[in-house]
Amino acid sequence: MAQIPLSSQPSRSRIILFSLVAATIIWLFNELNKDGYTLRVQYPINLTYNDSLYIPITPLPKSVSATLTGNGWMLLRKSLSFTVSPVQYPILNPLATQTLNPAALTAIMHEQVKDVRISNVMLDVNRLDFEERMIKTTVLRVDSAGLQLSPRFVVSSFINLRPTTVTFDGPTSLVSDIADTILVRVPAQKIRGNYDEELPIRYPQSPLLKASTDRVFVSFEVAELFGNIPQTPPPPTEEKTTPTPKPKSDGKKSKKK
Template sequence: MSGLLTRAGTLLRWFVRPFAGQEPSFYRAITACLLAAGLFWQMNALNKTYTSRLDFPLAWHYDSAHYVPLRPLPARVGVTVTGQGWRLLRANLGWGTHPADLRPVPYPGTRYLPNESWRRGLQNALEGVQVNEWSGDTLRLTFDRIASRRLPLVLPADSARRYRATFKPAFVTFRGPSSLLQALPNPYPVRLLRDDADVTEVPIVAPARIRASVRSVQARISRR
């Protein structure tokens, strides 16, 4: 082991001996040459063609006035692309690129974005780079129609056993995905803030993704 270290030390001294005792300008020249060589090598490498994987941003465009996605639409998608090193570097760093515009037809039900739609959007965004494949499972879409449903209000069963209630307004309109609206109970129960006949206002608590036309209703409560 010691012999190996001795030979290594001898080799290192042989290598650095020509540089010992030189003027500072000599070292500056050596550094400049090394930097120039490295830059030339890097530029030459970036002029070649490579295949790489990108995590690319997406911009979704659909009829949001009449349809709503039931699951969050992905903000990015993994794609495998082929192109010149310079272009792949720009795409990885986001220089001069914009999100891929995807335009699904938002019919209700679970479906995948058609091949021609995602490829056209990605290819337009990745100009000069060939899109090979993408992570298709991440773009499974579930849209539903936006609908409204008007429901009468009642007290929940446990409160209704002890109190009578009159609400103003007596009906509330709920708006959201059609499939979720159809699952709402009819009449719609509103829970008292406290177990007390003196309650005069009751909040309307809607499920997630559904909006009620009012936040609360006036209530007239009396004991049975």
């Protein structure tokens, strides 16, 4: 019996492996072309609302769990969330909407998702919490009473700020608590030279609150006083004077001659 040369054995192994792979691909293609497959998937969803008037204060659901039934190829494509468009679910009155309606969501999915049948729609997160959106502009001022200057040094110019205001955008419950004026504190101590620094603006921090800026440039000039510093004289004291007593009248009228 003739033996296969050793040099030809690897080539034969590659041919057998290639044949198995080709047969598997052909079988897979035939199976995926069939209908009646069922697949449980996380389908992307996008909640639409008037974001110029309302803002969600809790995370919105990004997907729903649904059972899809249909062609194998179609189910494979639907299972890949990056290849399908999210279902658009409109919220007309966010302040009055606290949950999503599964029946309404199923009907919307039937309208927007084609080529498959949808059933058993379930939400992992079904709690909605919206607030009215609020925009407020606050004035910035330097806490001049808290400036720490070296002895004999004074501020000799206007205190400049850039910018002079900051605008906040967020839920009403957060924005309404922000003061109309925010004091900017200068942390430097024993200042004896012209000041020009970028300082943070202190306000309640929240991922739901957006500010037009969180820092402000503060600058002013400082001068040293020479010679004796005049002291403010004390206010003059009023001298108490004793009123001159009026002569007492004896009650008799003088007679005319």
